[in-house]
Amino acid sequence: MSRNLVSKICLNEIKLCHDQSNGPYFVAFLSHRYGQRTLPTEIANQEFKILVAESVNVDVSFQTQLTESRTIRLENLLEAFYKMDENDLSRPFKLASADQIIDDFDFKDKNFDRLFTESQNRLLKLLRELAAKCFDKKLLSEEQKNKYFISSKFLFIVA
Numbered sequence: 001m002s003r004n005l006v007s008k009i010c011l012n013e014i015k016l017c018h019d020q021s022n023g024p025y026f027v028a029f030l031s032h033r034y035g036q037r038t039l040p041t042e043i044a045n046q047e048f049k050i051l052v053a054e055s056v057n058v059d060v061s062f063q064t065q066l067t068e069s070r071t072i073r074l075e076n077l078l079e080a081f082y083k084m085d086e087n088d089l090s091r092p093f094k095l096a097s098a099d100q101i102i103d104d105f106d107f108k109d110k111n112f113d114r115l116f117t118e119s120q121n122r123l124l125k126l127l128r129e130l131a132a133k134c135f136d137k138k139l140l141s142e143e144q145k146n147k148y149f150i151s152s153k154f155l156f157i158v159a
Contacts (some may be wrong), residue, residue: 008041038124039081039095039120039123039124039127040095040127040147040148041094041095042085042092042093042094042095043082043092043093044090044092044093045084045090045091045092045093047140047144048078048082048092048093050134050139050140051078051127051130051131051134052078052079054130054133054134054137054139055076055078055126055130058126058129058130060075060076060077060078060126061073061074061075061076061077062074062077062080062118062119062122062123064115064118064119072102072115074101074119077119077122077123077126078123078126078127080096080101081095081096081101081119081120081123082094082095082096083096083100098112098116101116101119102115102116124148127148128148128149131144131145131147131148131149132145
């Protein structure tokens, strides 16, 4: 299972328990990841296009040394990590898995894991920067902007 989907699956299970419960229920977050802001697994089509248009004046590339003989370079993090879902009528952009982004990705290799974590961190900073700029220009709502700054678990709890 992709580690990008863990939060979404957990939150869906909590919602299912809430919807099917006849009485009170209790949820405890017992993890070091509570409050962690992970990459959104899906971005609405129009919102993604707004972010891409705003990225024209920003460095959206990523490069790192994987091994002594191999350097990985992604020209555009947004386009490398998010792919349009042609099967969904709303055409959202969905977060790709590591092996879809980097050829011959090895899940067991610590270098690949480090590379993927670094690139995700860079992408999250990039998304936050772009969302803030788009919000300032009134291209995104506060709710849309907050998806990139506030933990999805926190948003679920306050909803």
